Amino acid sequence: MSLTTSSDVHFDPADPQTHADPYPVYRRLREEAPLYHNDERDFYVVSRFEDIDRGLVDHGTYSSAKGGILELIKANIDIPSGVFIFEDPPLHSAHRGVLSRVFTPRKMNALEGLVRDFCASALDPFVGEDRFDFVLDLGNIMPIKVIGMLLGIPEADQQAVRERKDRGMQQLPGKPSEYENHTFADEAFFAEYIAWRADHPSDDLMTELLRVEFEDPSGEVRNLTREEILIFVNILATAGNETTNRLIGWIGKVLGEHPDQRRELVDDRDLLPNAVEEILRFEPPAHSLCRLITRDVEVHGQKVEAGNVMMFVTASGNRDHRAFPPDGDVLDIHRSIGHHLSLGYGIHFCLGAALARMETRVALDEVLNRFPDWEVDLDAAELDKTGLRGWTTMPVTIG
Ligand code: HEM
Incomplete structure (x- = not known):
């Protein structure tokens, strides 16, 4: 229900049609109902860049302590x-502080050569072929x-970890009950590695966390408990994998559909960092962040009471022409971006941002080295129906 105008716009992110193409309804929300309430599932929505930007830094009003996903908060x-x-x-400050000490942008950028090797060995087998899949053959692997x-997860176990984490992220939209027995630490799976690492230190993050x-x-100076390490490792394995995978799928689709901009990238690789940023803005793997409202607040002239859930539709803010003139619905790899909302904003800003940006820039660079032209086979591509918004397959012809 629109709270600010007489608009009849309806928004539920779990609606399959909306999931397939949410941008028309996002535009209507921004223009007709900048504060919206979904009556069936009882949550508020803001969709303009400025409202999201302001809300995400106000962690005193908008709390993450009950989760960042509607179903989980409910x-x-x-x-x-x-x-x-x-x-x-x-x-949050104490826990994030520990992880940021071992997970620095400098350390992440030092991995570029290795990321390039991983991409090369994934892509080389397709040279001379007429098809490859951005998700199955690159995003699922690198x-x-x-x-x-x-x-420090042994190579033989990595695909099993990816599949477990992918399943773990796939909440069923509209079903809070799915969360009742949710565990945030995959006990048996990682506990063994951590115990082994404690006796066999290496130069990996698990050793540093130990x-x-x-x-x-409380003021106590201490090591992390095994439980805390287990949770951190789970968060990193979950947050750092399918998100980047989905972005790689979007790169295949978006640049397949914008051949002129792709050709510019083939000729001038200095454009790659801004192109990755623009694709992140244009097709983000995560579309919204939710928060529990902890004190009464006024939004667009309406009082919203404490105890409600606010959904910040970051993917809509990213398309707002007020922040991205003249038209946020247009892809422009030369756009001057400032900041978009796809990696969050405020104290929870993505800790893996430097890594995600480097991985996708290198992946695109290595694709362009081998396959400067491609066409998306959209009929054979599959959109993920749960969790993140992205592709589980993104086949292209490269002949
Ligand atoms: C394209 C890829 C990625 C996207 C779109 C993405 C998106 C996001 C977003 C939107 C948030 C904010 C969550 C919130 O405010 O509630 C976030 C937080 C986070 N991300 Fe990423 N992420 C990506 C890659 C990564 C990678 C590669 C890692 C690590 C290996 C990572 C680790 C994290 C962590 C640990 C947080 C929580 C930070 C905190 O709460 O302080 N992410 N990410």
Whole structure:
């Protein structure tokens, strides 16, 4: 229901038609109902860039402590300490602080050569062929190798980890009950690696997490508990894999449909960083972030009471012409972007942003080295129906 005008716009992200093409309804929300309430599932929605930008930094009003996904917040479960993506300060600051010390942009950028090798060995077998798949043949393979190597997951187990984490992210839209028995630490699976690493230190993140000391909110200086390490490793394995995979699928689709801009990239690789940013803005793997409202707030002249859920539709903010003139629905690899919302904003801004950006830039560079031209086979491509918005297959012809 529109709260600010007499518009009859209806929005539910779980609606299959909306999921297939959400952008027309996003445009209507921004223009006709900048504050919207979904009556059936009882949540509020803001969709303009400025409202999302302002809301995401206001963690005092909009809390992450019950989760960042509508169904999870509605399930109202206790989230264990250490799941810092779903924490507020001061706990969030302490936990994120530890991880940012071992997960630095400098360290991530040092991996570029290795990422290039992973891409080359995934793509080389398709040279001389007439088809390849951005998701099955590259997105499913490179990001899990990188995160697996960083964390110290043996290569033989990496695909099993990817499949488990992918399944774990696929919440069924509209069904809070799915979360009742949700675990944030995949106990048996990673506990063994961590125990083994404790006895066999290496130069991976697991070893660093076992050694690191930090001051927790009580003032005690201590190591992380095994439970906390388990949760951190789970968060990284989940957050760092399917998101990047989905972005690689979008790169295949978007540049397949914009051959002129793709040709510019073939000729001038200095354009790659901004092109990756523009594709992230244009087709983000995650479309919204939700928060629990902790105090009454006024939005577009309407009072919204504490206890409600606010959905920040970041993918809509990214298309807002007020922030991305003259038309946010147009892809332009030369666009001056400032910042978009696809990696979040505020204290929960994506910790893996530097890694995700480098991985996708290198992946695109290596694709263009081998396949400067491609055409998307959209009939054979499959859109993921749950969780993130992206493709489970993105086949292209390269002949
Ligand atoms: C294209 C790829 C990626 C996208 C679209 C993405 C998106 C996001 C978004 C939207 C958030 C904010 C969540 C919120 O505010 O509730 C976030 C947080 C986070 N991301 Fe990413 N991410 C990507 C890649 C990665 C990678 C590669 C890693 C690590 C290996 C990673 C680790 C994290 C972590 C740990 C957080 C939580 C930060 C916090 O709560 O302080 N992400 N990501």
